Amino acid sequence: MPDNAKHRKRIILIASSILVLFIIFILLYIRIVITPPPLPIPEGERRMDQFDTLQIYPTVQNGREWFINMQDPFDDEIVSFNSDITLDQHSDNSWRVNSSKVRLRVDTLPGQEEWKNVEMTGYIRMISSTLTAGSNEFSDHEEGSEDGDSLDPHLTWRARGGRHNDMVPCEGTALNGGLYFDGKVSWKKEIWHTGGYTDARGVSEIPNFxxxxxxxxxxxxxxLENDSSVKMESYLDINANNNWNKISEVEDNGKWYADTSDEEFYSVDCGKEKDYVITNSGPTATFRADNLIFDFKNLSIREIIPP
Structure with missing residues (x-):
């Protein structure tokens, strides 16, 4: 009897050890294989734009490219800003924005292809928030808000839509890549303005931001997949030395729903379902900022060859 008890105890110990090793293996597999650490782009594959900034994906042949006029950002027929914005140029030719609401829109002229598969790039230096204790610059239904999160100072670079205002709500589609003052990054989808926002996906924190x-x-x-789904990616060059790493990605192939009620979502007849996948092009790509003082330089947009 004592021998049988010892035998059972030995079997239980061996089985427990195997289970622990299996769990450790699974955790390591998830960390290393499924979510590998971001890697820099190999030197042999590095392509530069006219600002000598690395391109993640190449420009499509004869595709649209836009580069900001660093001498005078206002001197561009396809660029428009919100009317109350002021810019001040530094000695290094970068520009300071002192406004709680920034919309730099890059539009499409008649006969041009609209923005669709795009890589939006720039260098920024966040200085401070424009908010004071208890303030709220925008209400939930103004163009400045994003479904109630307007208090968080952040940048949003978006494309695949047109005007974002209450007069033409169905034009206000967008895929929004956000970078927040606290180092958070995320993606949101806007199916119509403003009742078609989804929750945030691809959320991550930038270490040492x-x-x-x-x-x-x-x-x-x-x-992707014959225009049936869309991939969103965010990259960061944390030391401004052209060493870019992917920090967020999201694929939308459906079931990413607007987080408003059915009553609100369908109060505007845009002919889109609540999980509409934004595979369409749009005439306007926008560099947006809310409640943030920041510097910028070398902004660009390119139509790319998808991988």
Whole structure:
């Protein structure tokens, strides 16, 4: 009897050890294989744009490219800003924005292809928030808000839509790549303005994120599977030395729903379902900022070849 008890105890110990090793293996597999750490792009594959900034994906042949006029951002027929914005140029030719609401829109002229599979790039230096205790610059239904999160100072670079205002709500589709003052990044989808926002996906925190330093930021979107789904990617150049790493990605192939009620969502007849996949192009791509003082330089948009 004692021998049988010892035998059972030995079997239980061996089985427990195997189970622990199996769990450790699974955790390591998830960490290493399923979610590998971001890797820099190999030197042999590095392509540069006219600002000598690395391209993640190449420009499509004869595709649209837009580069900001660093001498005078206002001097561009396809660029428009919100009317109350002011810009001040530094000695290094970068620009300071002192406004709680920034909308730099890059539009499409008649005869041009609309923005669709795009890589939006720029360098920014976040300085401070424009908010004071208890303030709220925008209500939930103004163009400045994003479904109630307007208090968080952040940048949003978006494309695949048109005007974002209450007069033409169905034009206000967008895939929004966000970078927040606290180092958070995320993606949101806007099916119509403003009752068609989804929750945030691809949320991550930037380690060692600091304000008052130059960083590079990219938002990329491209269609997959014969235009039935869309991939969104965010990249960061944390030390502004052209060393870009992917920090967020989301694929939308459906079932990413607007988080408003059915009553509100369908109060505007845009002919879209609550999980509409934004595979369409749009005439306007926008560099947006809310409640943030920041510097910027070398903004660009390119139509890319999807991988």
């Amino acid at each position: 600091l304000v008052n330093k130059w960083i590079g930021w990219k938002t990329i979107m491209y269609n």
